Amino acid sequence: GENVEQHPSTLSVQEGDSAVIKCTYSDSASNYFPWYKQELGKRPQLIIDIRSNVGEKKDQRIAVTLNKTAKHFSLHITETQPEDSAVYFCAAVPDDKIIFGKGTRLHILP
Amino acid sequence: DAEITQSPRHKITETGRQVTLACHQTWNHNNMFWYRQDLGHGLRLIHYSYGVQDTNKGEVSDGYSVSRSNTEDLPLTLESAASSQTSVYFCATSRGWPEKLFFGSGTQLSVL
Numbered sequence: 066g067e068n069v070e071q072h073p074s075t076l077s078v079q080e081g082d083s084a085v086i087k088c089t090y091s092d093s094a095s096n097y098f099p100w101y102k103q104e105l106g107k108r109p110q111l112i113i114d115i116r117s118n119v120g121e122k123k124d125q126r127i128a129v130t131l132n133k134t135a136k137h138f139s140l141h142i143t144e145t146q147p148e149d150s151a152v153y154f155c156a157a158v159p160d161d162k163i164i165f166g167k168g169t170r171l172h173i174l175p
Numbered sequence: 176d177a178e179i180t181q182s183p184r185h186k187i188t189e190t191g192r193q194v195t196l197a198c199h200q201t202w203n204h205n206n207m208f209w210y211r212q213d214l215g216h217g218l219r220l221i222h223y224s225y226g227v228q229d230t231n232k233g234e235v236s237d238g239y240s241v242s243r244s245n246t247e248d249l250p251l252t253l254e255s256a257a258s259s260q261t262s263v264y265f266c267a268t269s270r271g272w273p274e275k276l277f278f279g280s281g282t283q284l285s286v287l
Contacts (some may be wrong), residue, residue, distance in 0.1 A: 099273075108280055110264070111276065158273040160271065161231070163219065163273070165218040165219070165222070166217060167215065167216060168218075
């Protein structure tokens with residue numbers, strides 16, 4: 066079955082700097098790659114997603130890139146702000162279910 | 176507003192007891208999912224359903240069961256609770272597939 070690896074598990078960046086979280090997947094049939102953000106004590110919420118027919122997608126300060134050949138995709142957050150502090154989960158969808166990575170805890174340092 | 180509701184928010188039970196966690200949605204979404212969240216493991220899929228009378232096993236289904244008798248509800252049952260099932264449980268729905276998941280607020284379950 067699909068296996069999603071996510072790195073790093075913890076990331077600290079200075080406010081205003083950029084943050085990058087990377088994921089790899091194993092199943093070449095995966096065709097949908099969402100990213101979820103979970104603030105402390107809250108439910109996960111979708112922040113951006115990308116489908117396999119697209120290489121890059123942007124939404125204001127966040128962007129996701131997908132390399133199907135290498136089977137990896139990344140989340141980029143620019144001009145980080147305190148409200149970006151959260152746990153971020155990548156995921157891959159090979160068939161009828163979503164498989165999540167183990168998460169990255171992002172700390173924004175003042 | 177349409178929403179997804181989980182109950183209870185917190186539950187403490189003893190090993191060996193049967194426990195049922197409720198998930199109710201008013202979006203009329205066909206797809207419903209149960210995940211458990213544990214430190215170091217992220218979100219792991221327990222069971223899922225794509226419509227009434229349809230249920231499927233996920234990554235960590237042992238010790239859990241679900242049934243789907245209507246569109247709105249997907250209760251999760253722990254037949255005989257074990258300490259290893261102490262976790263935060265999230266229910267989620269999606270309108271189509273593959274599409275955005277809408278998560279409930281979660282149930283914190285402690286098995287003592």
